[in-house]
Amino acid sequence: MTTTIGSTSVSPTARHIWTRGRGPLLVLVILLAAGITIAAIRSGDHHGSLDPRSADPYGSRAVAELLRDRGVSVDTVTTLDRATTAAGPDTTLLVAVPDLLTPRQQRSLRAAMTSSEGRTVLLGAGPASLDTLAPGVRAKSMAPVSPAAPRCSLPAARSAGTVDIGGVQYTTDSRDTEACYPVDSTPTLLRIGSTNAGDTVLLGSPDLLYNNRLAKQGNASLALQLLGSRPHLVWYLPSLGDASAAQDSGSSGFLDLIPSGWLWGTLQLLLAAVLAAAWRARRLGPLVTERLPVAIRASESTEGRARLYRKADARDRAATVLRAAARDRLAPLLGLPPTRAHAPEHLIAAVSARLPDTGADLPTLLFGPAPADDAALIRLADQLDALEREVRTS
Known part of the structure; x- marks a missing residue:
């Protein structure tokens, strides 16, 4: 038996684009038609205000x-x-x-x-x-x-x-x-x-x-x-x-030909558009916890975040997250309160007291600079895991 799977593409189709755009397009067509009609009606006998050839009410x-x-x-x-x-x-x-x-x-x-x-x-x-x-x-x-x-x-x-x-x-x-x-x-x-x-x-x-x-x-x-x-x-x-x-040498550009009233009107319309956008914009309130529609395994979430870091070449951010997580796990093992987990003087002293013979450079390992390349980032992760294992088994 053959099962037909429906398309899951979220890209708008031509029909969707037409449905959404036909309203503004219709308004534009009506405006253009009205402008052409008015111009055609007035083109016959109207020459403008105070024109001695014009028979309209404001002609002469x-x-x-x-x-x-x-x-x-x-x-x-x-x-x-x-x-x-x-x-x-x-x-x-x-x-x-x-x-x-x-x-x-x-x-x-x-x-x-x-x-x-x-x-x-x-x-x-x-x-x-x-x-x-x-x-x-x-x-x-x-x-x-x-x-x-x-x-x-x-x-x-x-x-x-x-x-x-x-x-x-x-x-x-x-x-x-x-x-x-x-x-x-x-x-x-x-x-x-x-x-x-x-x-x-x-x-x-x-x-x-x-x-x-x-x-x-x-x-x-x-x-x-x-x-x-x-x-x-x-x-x-x-x-x-x-x-x-x-x-005339006094004419300096296109803006000089525009009456000042039109410039002020455009500025007012721009200000009104900004205020309308601020009024209708989405309000960003406090973060709200939302249940996910599906359960995602921790390994998949970790792998996805790692891929994002790699794509953005964000080794510094990845190293910061690894070190912070290691410090959070080491603190309860060493009997430190959470407030002192990220203080170098307290955490390094506690690790040194627990592991006096360790050969690791604790300040560089736990609070050092960002790795220079991907290989250094991998070594940092291995060294943090090794340090955590030593603390657990000591």
Whole structure:
């Protein structure tokens, strides 16, 4: 009769691997599919926030179309070279996010602003760009976007009336400045310079240019007057792909391109992962005696441990175990308490008193260094056995 023995392998099979991994794999597939779907949906008409070609709620296509209806040509550029080349006395240059510009780009843009004698509109300029693009102007704080009255003599603001504005609040000591739309007594719109010789307009927030806000309050009126004062409008959307950004000597590496919020978020996620691992980790308590499922002969256990010592080349550890076991067995034969079994002065003196004529080097035998090779370890074991036999028969 033939007996079939089942496999005892504990290695995971392909079926086990699939069963365990199909859940995370399914989640990954769903995320990838969702990302591709969202990208496909948005790729058609969406160009991004403040983009005059975008018809989504945060695009600015509506104000661009109104300006074209009034005879103003609108050109969208994404590089600094095209923006500075197009600047001139008959041009309004709108910079969507000035703080994205590198220091070198800001200096180039400032030079173009000074020489063009046209109008420059800076949307949400903060401390990162004000020192270069608007010297003498300081960013005080951030205010929520809400309806605000002009409270100034600027004709465009007085004609538009209340608009949705907020964001960066500006302060300046310059006299050639008109400050409008104060929030908590601090303006959120500044016009610096002369209309005839070229001026700069700072808007604390770009919200009044969004498609979803243009029809509210006097947003459309203010936007058309600020952006339509010249026959040509250059709408500059700074881009990280601009070659002039890569030429900036101040850029030191990949981490400089990552916003600080993402770095802090990653650090927080890492800390949360460490805390979760510490919370879910196995607690190592005191040792607990557990009955073995099968009885193992002492000889097998000894042989297995010896093989482990040999595999690890741990002659020092093996010699230590042999000497300690010999001392434990010799102590009761010599009438020594367990506390003195491993004290050289007590154990050696007791063995010498029992075996005055022994030729063994007791300090080296019982407390000596580790053997140099396997042969020396075997001799040590034989010598310990011989010493124990002499003590027993004496």
